[in-house]
Amino acid sequence: MNTDNKTINNAEYFIEKEPYYQPSSNEIEIFNTALAENIPVLLKGPTGCGKTRFMEYMSWYHKRPLIAVSCHDDLTTSDLVGRYLIKDSSTVWQDGPLTTAVRNGCICYLDEIVEARKDTTVVIHPLCDDRRILPLEKLGQLLKASPDFCLTMSYNPGYQSAVKDLKPSTRQRFISIDFSYPAEDIESVIVHEESKLDLKQCELLVKLANMTRNLVGNGLEEGASTRLLVHTAKLIYRGFEPNMACKCGIADAITDDDDTKTLLHEMIDTVF
Numbered sequence: 001m002n003t004d005n006k007t008i009n010n011a012e013y014f015i016e017k018e019p020y021y022q023p024s025s026n027e028i029e030i031f032n033t034a035l036a037e038n039i040p041v042l043l044k045g046p047t048g049c050g051k052t053r054f055m056e057y058m059s060w061y062h063k064r065p066l067i068a069v070s071c072h073d074d075l076t077t078s079d080l081v082g083r084y085l086i087k088d089s090s091t092v093w094q095d096g097p098l099t100t101a102v103r104n105g106c107i108c109y110l111d112e113i114v115e116a117r118k119d120t121t122v123v124i125h126p127l128c129d130d131r132r133i134l135p136l137e138k139l140g141q142l143l144k145a146s147p148d149f150c151l152t153m154s155y156n157p158g159y160q161s162a163v164k165d166l167k168p169s170t171r172q173r174f175i176s177i178d179f180s181y182p183a184e185d186i187e188s189v190i191v192h193e194e195s196k197l198d199l200k201q202c203e204l205l206v207k208l209a210n211m212t213r214n215l216v217g218n219g220l221e222e223g224a225s226t227r228l229l230v231h232t233a234k235l236i237y238r239g240f241e242p243n244m245a246c247k248c249g250i251a252d253a254i255t256d257d258d259d260t261k262t263l264l265h266e267m268i269d270t271v272f
């Protein structure tokens with residue numbers, strides 16, 4: 001049985017070009033300290049508010065390869081850790097993305113961790129304390145993490161429910177960084193930088209987004225994200241009429257409910 005492990009060419013996973021990232025607070029300093037102290041990091045916040053961009057920026061800044069995994073409800077421990085595969089009539093071990101990151105000293109980013117099956121999250125526990133080991137049960141090995149390995153994951157408390165919540169035993173292993181929406185002036189600059197749309201128009205988009213965010217819990221599960229604002233700003237920049245761009249880029253994107261849609265369209269009419 002062949003248990004040779006494929007190691008990666010770290011250069012392939014490096015982010016070459018500096019990603020544009022606009023800090024909101026002291027998140028960079030907190031992350032740098034956590035990295036220096038080998039403490040895993042939890043990025044908490046709604047969808048589309050800059051968590052992935054932040055990880056790309058930190059990966060570029062520290063010149064450490066980034067391995068990102070989008071978690072889903074079918075994600076098993078084997079998907080993360082690895083499995084045996086049949087290849088040319090022999091059995092070969094294939095590292096999963098978490099094992100690859102642990103072995104090669106990468107930053108591993110588990111996006112939307114609560115989506116993964118509960119038993120999956122338990123595998124990260126021994127990686128998150130002083131032991132820094134990953135049990136490879138199928139290989140009968142305990143893999144010691146490379147000194148450069150860093151574990152991060154994101155979590156959207158907005159979707160919180162009794163079924164989809166982080167176990168206290170998992171969350172208490174992490175330092176948490178809050179990624180709620182940036183302040184209005186900062187978010188306007190982000191939308192402007194990402195879309196090249198005139199700053200004044202971007203300020204109006206952010207104002208509208210904050211109106212939608214105030215509707216959360218009253219017909220909306222989540223308000224317009226920074227990502228949606230960037231998309232809408234790109235439509236306007238390319239010549240679409242702002243009112244129409246907001247209706248298809250924001251209102252229709254965040255709800256299917258006719259009453260809520262009408263309300264959002266009225267809001268848009270007051271801003272654009």
Ligand code: ADP
Binds near residue numbers: 022023024047052
């Ligand atoms: P998520 O929180 O879902 O991971 P992303 O990081 O993918 O969100 O952000 C969505 C988009 O919003 C990005 O592609 C980028 O255009 C923009 N964005 C949000 N926050 C920032 C930020 N602080 N700096 C730069 N761009 C940002």
